[in-house]
Amino acid sequence: RDQKAINLNDPFANEPFRLPVLRINSQKPFNAEPPLEVLTDSFITPNELFYVRNHLPVPDFDLENFKLEVLVGGRKLALSVDEIKKKYKPVTITTTIQCAGNRRQEMSQYQNVKGLTWGACAIGTARWTGVRLRDILLDAGFDLNDNRFKHIQFNGNDKDITKSSYGGSIPKHKAMSIDGDVIIAYKMNGVDIPRDHGYPLRVIVPGYVGARNVKWLHQVVASDEESSSHWQRNDYKVFSPSTTFETADYKKAQSIQEMPVISAISTPAEGSKVESDDGVIEVKGYAWSGGGRDIIRVDVSADGGKTWKEANLVKDKPGADDSTHSWAWSLWNAEVEVTPGKKNEIVCKAIDSAYNCQPEFIGPIWNLRGFLTNAWHRISVEVEDDE
Amino acid sequence: RDQKAINLNDPFANEPFRLPVLRINSQKPFNAEPPLEVLTDSFITPNELFYVRNHLPVPDFDLENFKLEVLVGGRKLALSVDEIKKKYKPVTITTTIQCAGNRRQEMSQYQNVKGLTWGACAIGTARWTGVRLRDILLDAGFDLNDNRFKHIQFNGNDKDITKSSYGGSIPKHKAMSIDGDVIIAYKMNGVDIPRDHGYPLRVIVPGYVGARNVKWLHQVVASDEESSSHWQRNDYKVFSPSTTFETADYKKAQSIQEMPVISAISTPAEGSKVESDDGVIEVKGYAWSGGGRDIIRVDVSADGGKTWKEANLVKDKPGADDSTHSWAWSLWNAEVEVTPGKKNEIVCKAIDSAYNCQPEFIGPIWNLRGFLTNAWHRISVEVEDDE
Ligand SMILES: [Mo]
Ligand SMILES: [Mo]
Numbered sequence: 001r002d003q004k005a006i007n008l009n010d011p012f013a014n015e016p017f018r019l020p021v022l023r024i025n026s027q028k029p030f031n032a033e034p035p036l037e038v039l040t041d042s043f044i045t046p047n048e049l050f051y052v053r054n055h056l057p058v059p060d061f062d063l064e065n066f067k068l069e070v071l072v073g074g075r076k077l078a079l080s081v082d083e084i085k086k087k088y089k090p091v092t093i094t095t096t097i098q099c100a101g102n103r104r105q106e107m108s109q110y111q112n113v114k115g116l117t118w119g120a121c122a123i124g125t126a127r128w129t130g131v132r133l134r135d136i137l138l139d140a141g142f143d144l145n146d147n148r149f150k151h152i153q154f155n156g157n158d159k160d161i162t163k164s165s166y167g168g169s170i171p172k173h174k175a176m177s178i179d180g181d182v183i184i185a186y187k188m189n190g191v192d193i194p195r196d197h198g199y200p201l202r203v204i205v206p207g208y209v210g211a212r213n214v215k216w217l218h219q220v221v222a223s224d225e226e227s228s229s230h231w232q233r234n235d236y237k238v239f240s241p242s243t244t245f246e247t248a249d250y251k252k253a254q255s256i257q258e259m260p261v262i263s264a265i266s267t268p269a270e271g272s273k274v275e276s277d278d279g280v281i282e283v284k285g286y287a288w289s290g291g292g293r294d295i296i297r298v299d300v301s302a303d304g305g306k307t308w309k310e311a312n313l314v315k316d317k318p319g320a321d322d323s324t325h326s327w328a329w330s331l332w333n334a335e336v337e338v339t340p341g342k343k344n345e346i347v348c349k350a351i352d353s354a355y356n357c358q359p360e361f362i363g364p365i366w367n368l369r370g371f372l373t374n375a376w377h378r379i380s381v382e383v384e385d386d387e
Numbered sequence: 388r389d390q391k392a393i394n395l396n397d398p399f400a401n402e403p404f405r406l407p408v409l410r411i412n413s414q415k416p417f418n419a420e421p422p423l424e425v426l427t428d429s430f431i432t433p434n435e436l437f438y439v440r441n442h443l444p445v446p447d448f449d450l451e452n453f454k455l456e457v458l459v460g461g462r463k464l465a466l467s468v469d470e471i472k473k474k475y476k477p478v479t480i481t482t483t484i485q486c487a488g489n490r491r492q493e494m495s496q497y498q499n500v501k502g503l504t505w506g507a508c509a510i511g512t513a514r515w516t517g518v519r520l521r522d523i524l525l526d527a528g529f530d531l532n533d534n535r536f537k538h539i540q541f542n543g544n545d546k547d548i549t550k551s552s553y554g555g556s557i558p559k560h561k562a563m564s565i566d567g568d569v570i571i572a573y574k575m576n577g578v579d580i581p582r583d584h585g586y587p588l589r590v591i592v593p594g595y596v597g598a599r600n601v602k603w604l605h606q607v608v609a610s611d612e613e614s615s616s617h618w619q620r621n622d623y624k625v626f627s628p629s630t631t632f633e634t635a636d637y638k639k640a641q642s643i644q645e646m647p648v649i650s651a652i653s654t655p656a657e658g659s660k661v662e663s664d665d666g667v668i669e670v671k672g673y674a675w676s677g678g679g680r681d682i683i684r685v686d687v688s689a690d691g692g693k694t695w696k697e698a699n700l701v702k703d704k705p706g707a708d709d710s711t712h713s714w715a716w717s718l719w720n721a722e723v724e725v726t727p728g729k730k731n732e733i734v735c736k737a738i739d740s741a742y743n744c745q746p747e748f749i750g751p752i753w754n755l756r757g758f759l760t761n762a763w764h765r766i767s768v769e770v771e772d773d774e
Contacts, residue, residue: 173711179564238742240686242695254683258741291678291741296641299627305751308629324560349751354645354678355625355759356743360751364692364736365744372742 011057011161016195019048025116029054030196033121040266040286040331043316044094045124047189052196053099053122055166055231056158059216063200068184069219070140073148077140081186081200087139088131093181094316095206095327096288097213098123100236100256103264103373110362113370120264120377123288125328127321128204130185133220134176142222144176152176153221154203154214155229167229168212170205170257172222179292181206181323184217206327207290209256211236226255241366248368259290261358262374263298263332263350270379276338281383283311284333289352292325295332297351302336304345305360305376309336311348326353338383349376398444398548403582406435412503416441417583420508427653427673427718430703431481432511434576439583440486440509442553442618443545446603450587455571457527459609460535464527468573468587474526475518480568481703482593482714483675484600485510487623487643490651490760497749500757507651507764510675512715514708515591517572520607521563529609531563539563540608541590541601542616554616555599557592557644559609566679568593568710571604593714594677596643598623613642628753635755646677648745649761650685650719650737657766663725668770670698671720676739679712682719684738689723691732692747692763696723698735713740725770736763 012028022032034049067078079087099122101115108117133152142149152175156166174180185204186193193199198215205212211231226232237253265285268274274281281302287295299308311334330350338344349358359365362375399415409419421436454465466474486509488502495504520539529536539562543553561567572591573580580586585602592599598618613619624640652672655661661668668689674682686695698721717737725731736745746752749762 177566179566238738240684240695240697242686243697254740256742258680260741260743289741291680293645293678297627299629308627310627310630351625353641354647354676354743355643356647356741357746357752359744360747364747 014060015058018052018196022052023119025118029056030058031116033119036119036121036266037269039121040284043125043314043331044189045126047126047191047194047197050124050126050197051099051122053210054158054196056160058195059157059159061157061199061216066200066218068201068217070136071220072137072140072142072222075141077136079136084131084136084184084201085186088135090129090131091183091322092127092129093183093204093206093323093327094125094127094321095204096123096125096329097210098259098262098288099210100371102262104370106375107362107366107370107373111366113368115370123286123329126188127190128183128185129187129190130183130204133182133184133203134178136184136220137176137222142176148224149222151223151226153223153227154212154217155219155221156214157216157218166214166231167227168214168232169223169227170208170212174205174208174257179325181325181327206323206325207258207292209236209259212257235369236371238367238369238371241364243368245368256371260372260374261287261289261293261350261352261356263287263348263358264377265346265348265379268346268379268381271381273382273384275384276340279337279340280335281338282333282335283346283348284331285348285377286329286331287350288329289350289356292327293352293354294326295330295350296353298330298332299349300334300336301347302338302344304378305347309334340383340385342383343380344383345378345380347376347378401447402445405439405583409439410506412505416443417445418503420506423506423508423653424656426508427671430512430701430718431576432513434513434578434581434584437511437513437584438486438509440597441545441583443547445582446544446546448544448586448603453587453605455588455604456606457523458607459524459527459529462528464523466523471518471523471571471588472573475522477516477518478570478709479514479516480570480591480593480710480714481512481514481708482591483510483512483716484597485646485649485675486597487758489649491757493762494749494753494757494760498753500755502757510673510716513576515570515572516574516577517570517591520569520571520590521565523571523607524563524609529563535611536609538610538613540610540614541599541604542606542608543601544603544605553601553618554614555601555619556610556614557595557599561592561595561644566712568712568714593710593712594645594679596623596646599644622756623758625754625756625758628751630755632755643758647759647761648676648680648737648739648743650674650735650745651764652733652735652766655733655766655768658768660769660771662771663727666724666727667722668725669720669722670733670735671718672735672764673716673718674737675716676737676743679714680739680741681713682717682737683740685717685719686736687721687723688734689725689731691765692734696721727770727772729770730767731770732765732767734763734765
């Protein structure tokens with residue numbers, strides 16, 4: 001609705017077009033997610049349906065004069081997008097990116113939290129093409145044995161009214177390990193990265209929280225400390241359920257980086273009426289874990305968790321990218337027996353390759369900012385009598 | 388008790404001496420764990436108190452004529468222990484090793500399972516000195532780009548009556564990555580590895596289940612498939628709570644390798660009477676996660692999980708080993724408020740650096756073999772009235 005009003009003093013006057021089907025959580029900055037019914041229609045999320053999590057206005061970009069700055073100690077490397085494409089070996093990494101606030105709606109229903117009310121669709125999977133951050137940093141003179149550097153910081157070109165930009169950082173080890181698969185991407189699913197997703201350059205940090213996949217990247221800095229950004233130091237941290245805004249010690253808590261195991265049901269929809277086929281319905285969804293850990297099992301229940309059926313897992317095509325790790329989600333489907341003529345509570349839970357599991361209830365993971373809601377996903381459906 | 392009877396036909400006639408303080412779960416093969424009260428007295432578990440998990444008799448060893456066999460494709464490398472020590476760079480890795488059956492007792496109390504009845508002490512932490520498996524395999528001609536090899540198999544020198552030995556395998560990637568920190572160890576906490584723990588050579592696979600840390604190592608094989616050992620193919624796998632011995636599909640389930648987050652209370656003891664100090668008692672324990680993930684928080688409750696207090700974490704000394712990963716446990720302690728004159732339910736739960744958490748109850752992770760009991764640890768103590 002605001003998109004029609006043109007106001008040159010409005011920092012949000014030049015936002016890109018978005019599909020009306022997106023569910024908007026915040027207009028300025030723009031935050032929106034696709035509908036749950038379509039999220040798992042394809043293994044790769046179409047760019048137009050990929051959730052958008054902006055902290056600031058989408059920046060305008062002067063590609064002609066743009067150079068990525070890479071600062072390592074006293075040295076500075078400046079690279080145009082074309083130079084990046086020509087100088088380093090291109091790789092494609094398929095990864096699921098998830099907002100730390102995904103499924104916050106459920107946590108806020110349990111007890112009020114502060115943050116955007118995301119449903120279960122602040123997650124998506126794309127093939128990103130770019131060059132290894134490691135290659136650029138080594139080219140910039142980064143010495144792997146230099147213990148001065150402990151973190152790699154990223155700054156975006158999106159700025160608030162004080163001209164301070166969005167930023168974040170990751171540990172040196174993740175950035176410099178070949179296994180980390182961290183890239184500076186210029187393509188998302190085969191096309192230039194759309195403006196909402198970071199045009200022209202975005203850091204892709206597979207298996208880490210979305211917030212570190214900094215968009216509109218314009219600066220990379222090797223440092224002895226984490227990014228001084230608000231979003232690194234005073235946000236994106238999780239406290240115990242008994243911690244309040246008064247007692248939260250942001251200095252002590254660890255930044256969210258690698259992500260825990262999660263899953264969700266995409267079909268049927270919460271509260272819907274479904275017809276069973278001889279007492280059986282089909283249930284579908286997604287499951288994912290951070291750190292390159294694969295999903296090894298998804299259990300589905302139609303009786304609130306008393307009995308379980310193992311779902312079929314749908315994985316990416318082998319050899320579809322240049323990684324040897326499982327950075328992408330698994331889609332899943334299962335046929336479960338239901339009881340017609342009443343409400344059935346459908347539940348899913350996933351297990352990752354380190355046999356980590358999801359917590360049963362939200363209470364013990366509740367936290368004041370509503371991050372990392374990875375409890376079992378539960379929906380209630382009315383199953384109609386067969387006739 | 389059996390140790391005094393000398394019978395040359397008994398394959399268990401030549402077992403090493405063990406401290407009587409160990410709680411024995413099985414005499415032949417020998418399986419025992421230290422008492423919970425002493426487990427967390429020191430960050431490094433003394434060798435004599437380290438849990439023993441033997442699948443077969445402890446083998447006799449002719450060190451003079453011993454050579455480790457390393458088979459890579461058609462090539463064979465044979466190395467004496469001295470050659471291993473001289474030829475490759477020594478490294479020390481501090482790691483927690485845990486049996487997949489740790490805390491099985493609790494799971495079997497919930498519902499019967501098949502397996503040794505371990506308490507919460509089938510876990511321990513040691514500094515292992517040896518050489519990188521990677522260095523030996525590269526020396527044996529292993530080509531990192533050769534996709535024929537997908538697993539590295541290990542065979543021990545402990546044998547059953549059919550002369551078949553204990554074995555296991557790990558994925559190639561874990562074995563060959565420098566980050567994996569897999570070593571062939573010859574020292575445990577500064578001395579020759581004790582007979583019960585694998586003398587003279589043991590594979591150390593940090594962050595993986597104890598079962599792959601093959602003791603009395605005598606053969607390493609690069610292969611296209613997992614070890615054909617019973618313990619790799621038909622054991623050490625986890626099924627859903629609804630899976631029975633009749634429906635369990637061992638071919639489909641993934642071997643336990645990397646381990647999930649766990650914690651336990653070591654003091655006070657379950658069922659004990661404790662005196663509070665002005666309504667406060669001290670609680671201590673351990674917490675650990677596999678895959679090199681650190682423990683970032685332990686929450687302790689004295690009211691069964693309604694309210695939580697964050698514990699103090701005790702970590703290893705920085706720079707104590709040659710790894711950059713967190714392979715070792717965290718010890719923890721907390722002072723919690725209790726209610727004198729009644730039973731108090733003390734609970735702990737840990738969160739690892741990927742924000743994975745422990746499940747609240749055993750029911751949803753119950754499995755027929757009783758593996759990976761990592762639900763919240765709960766004990767009940769009688770708090771005496773202050774006077
Ligand atoms: Mo986020
Ligand atoms: Mo074990």
